[in-house]
Amino acid sequence: MYAKSFLALDGNGRLTGARTAQAAPYAHYTCHLCGSALRYHPQYDTELPWFEHTDDRLTEHGQQCPYVRPERREIQLIKRLQQFVPDALPVVRKASWHCRQCHHDYYGERYCTHCQTGGFSLPGQLSNCLERKNYGAT
Numbered sequence: 432m433y434a435k436s437f438l439a440l441d442g443n444g445r446l447t448g449a450r451t452a453q454a455a456p457y458a459h460y461t462c463h464l465c466g467s468a469l470r471y472h473p474q475y476d477t478e479l480p481w482f483e484h485t486d487d488r489l490t491e492h493g494q495q496c497p498y499v500r501p502e503r504r505e506i507q508l509i510k511r512l513q514q515f516v517p518d519a520l521p522v523v524r525k526a527s528w529h530c531r532q533c534h535h536d537y538y539g540e541r542y543c544t545h546c547q548t549g550g551f552s553l554p555g556q557l558s559n560c561l562e563r564k565n566y567g568a569t
Contacts, residue, residue, distance in 0.1 A: 462496060
């Protein structure tokens, strides 16, 4: 189960939204974070257009992409929601993050573009609290 993405890189490497892709489609799209190929889902009835990762076209960094590996809490919530809305998919949370590996602070999806993983990232406010606790700062 992959999360829906509404942004992708088009065939020219430009960032594009799913609605823009509806009006001016390209042959292929890639993830703006991990570079994996994406499948485009056009607008249908009441559902807005979106992009999705595919199992067979993940890059090396695709396994760490937040759209491929949503947070465990989000997956549990979606499984409960799917009892009532069968087509529901997870949403990727955007927040402030701090990467413990490279000490990079960033905002957006939990995916450090320097380390190309989200595994070392903590929410921004939480990481500041941990630093104070570990280093004795007040």
